[in-house]
Amino acid sequence: MDNNFDENKLNDSAEMSENIPVENPVQQENNVPTAPQYIPPQNMGMPPQGGYIPPKAPEKRRISMGCFWALISTVIVLFIIVVVLVVLIARMSEKISDSPFSGSIINQKAEQVVVELPVAEKPVLEEEFYANKETGLLTPVGVAKTILPSQVQIKAFDEVPYSYVSSGSGVIVTADGYIVTNAHVVDGKTDFAVEFYDGTEAEAVIVGMDKKSDLAIIKVEKDGLTPAQFGTSSNLVIGEAVALAGAGAGFENTVTYGYVTGLGREISTDYISSSTILCIQSDVALNPGNSGGALVNMYGQVVGIAVALMDHETYENIGFSIAVDDAVPIIEDLIAQGYVSTRTKVGISYVEIGDAVASSYDIKAGLCVMDIDPTCNVAQAGLIPYDIITEMDGVRVFGADEINKVLAGKLPGDTLTLTIFRKPVAGEAYEFTADIILEADTTSFSGYSAPTETQEDKSENPFVIE
Numbered sequence: 001m002d003n004n005f006d007e008n009k010l011n012d013s014a015e016m017s018e019n020i021p022v023e024n025p026v027q028q029e030n031n032v033p034t035a036p037q038y039i040p041p042q043n044m045g046m047p048p049q050g051g052y053i054p055p056k057a058p059e060k061r062r063i064s065m066g067c068f069w070a071l072i073s074t075v076i077v078l079f080i081i082v083v084v085l086v087v088l089i090a091r092m093s094e095k096i097s098d099s100p101f102s103g104s105i106i107n108q109k110a111e112q113v114v115v116e117l118p119v120a121e122k123p124v125l126e127e128e129f130y131a132n133k134e135t136g137l138l139t140p141v142g143v144a145k146t147i148l149p150s151q152v153q154i155k156a157f158d159e160v161p162y163s164y165v166s167s168g169s170g171v172i173v174t175a176d177g178y179i180v181t182n183a184h185v186v187d188g189k190t191d192f193a194v195e196f197y198d199g200t201e202a203e204a205v206i207v208g209m210d211k212k213s214d215l216a217i218i219k220v221e222k223d224g225l226t227p228a229q230f231g232t233s234s235n236l237v238i239g240e241a242v243a244l245a246g247a248g249a250g251f252e253n254t255v256t257y258g259y260v261t262g263l264g265r266e267i268s269t270d271y272i273s274s275s276t277i278l279c280i281q282s283d284v285a286l287n288p289g290n291s292g293g294a295l296v297n298m299y300g301q302v303v304g305i306a307v308a309l310m311d312h313e314t315y316e317n318i319g320f321s322i323a324v325d326d327a328v329p330i331i332e333d334l335i336a337q338g339y340v341s342t343r344t345k346v347g348i349s350y351v352e353i354g355d356a357v358a359s360s361y362d363i364k365a366g367l368c369v370m371d372i373d374p375t376c377n378v379a380q381a382g383l384i385p386y387d388i389i390t391e392m393d394g395v396r397v398f399g400a401d402e403i404n405k406v407l408a409g410k411l412p413g414d415t416l417t418l419t420i421f422r423k424p425v426a427g428e429a430y431e432f433t434a435d436i437i438l439e440a441d442t443t444s445f446s447g448y449s450a451p452t453e454t455q456e457d458k459s460e461n462p463f464v465i466e
Contacts, residue, residue, distance in 0.1 A: 389418050
């Protein structure tokens with residue numbers, strides 16, 4: 001090893017070492033310089049004893065001005081976005097709350113609110129009941145309001161007084177309690193109760209009954225009633241609107257509407273099969289319980305009295321009412337006399353002999369006399385049972401239709417000429433004439449016998465001519 005070293009280098013090292021503090025420099029004895037030692041830099045500390053080296057603190061960095069303003073701008077933009085979103089959400093919530101479906105949208109339970117709605121009374125104006133006030137033509141509502149106060153329900157009692165066995169309808173004729181109905185409604189019954197439009201009831205009695213026309217008058221002891229207004233059936237036309245009031249099927253104060261479908265219908269009911277009545281045909285709903293009800297025109301006037309209907313199992317909407325022009329004279333007579341004072345009777349019962357039977361027995365067709373009323377003038381005419389009446393006043397007669405036409409217009413006390421065919425058991429047949437005086441029918445019914453359910457052939461049953 002070379003122990004010689006350059007002095008200049010040493011001086012340079014010395015100068016450098018002057019600037020660096022050195023702890024405990026090592027000196028050679030006798031001031032003999034030794035070899036240079038490594039001195040660590042000042043900023044590097046020696047590791048502590050024990051071998052633990054603490055972590056070095058991170059160096060702090062400064063943010064440049066450009067980055068600072070960029071950060072500020074970003075924060076401002078985010079703030080603006082948040083504000084805009086808040087405003088939009090608030091507006092959307094207002095729209096949802098105004099929506100009729102907001103309750104279901106936001107799934108909130110609606111509050112119960114009590115609301116009292118105002119209810120106004122229906123205005124009642126007299127004009128509303130008229131279709132034409134100048135002519136008096138009523139609306140259907142006006143017709144009902146006019147006729148119902150004059151309409152009644154008739155309840156018929158038999159042996160049991162607590163429950164009525166049948167019911168019909170009636171029309172108030174006078175304010176003091178006279179009521180018209182059908183004869184078949186009251187015939188054979190013992191007690192009657194009448195129910196009025198206001199729901200009150202009164203007991204009734206029979207004043208008079210005419211089975212030939214199927215009309216009857218009953219009376220209640222009550223004043224201040226509303227009588228119906230009677231019109232005329234002579235000016236009705238087919239197609240004219242009409243209404244029927246009554247207690248169809250037992251439902252009181254019922255009104256149905258329809259049209260006149262036929263005029264001058266001659267019908268024979270099962271109640272008066274040996275006689276015909278002149279009727280108005282209509283398609284109003286006419287049911288059991290309507291018998292005796294009022295058929296009215298659209299002026300509220302009674303133009304007919306309901307009497308019969310065709311079987312609903314076979315026919316539809318075919319009902320009949322007695323023409324009021326024929327009913328009024330009978331109603332007046334029943335009220336005044338208790339019977340039809342203009343009604344005449346011959347005083348015999350008979351069976352019809354047709355051409356086929358007449359040819360078989362070599363006799364003439366006509367009315368075969370079966371019984372003679374001894375109280376009538378006909379008993380003095382020399383008739384005997386099985387005589388056959390072939391003519392009345394020169395008119396060929398075969399049954400009730402021809403008899404009614406001959407007797408129409410006849411009054412009690414008038415003379416009727418009979419042409420009679422007689423065939424004795426022994427001897428030749430012959431004909432003769434007899435004049436009789438017609439009797440007044442003073443009974444409460446005409447005397448025509450109604451057929452029973454067991455009588456299948458009506459031509460074989462005797463009927464009384466009165």
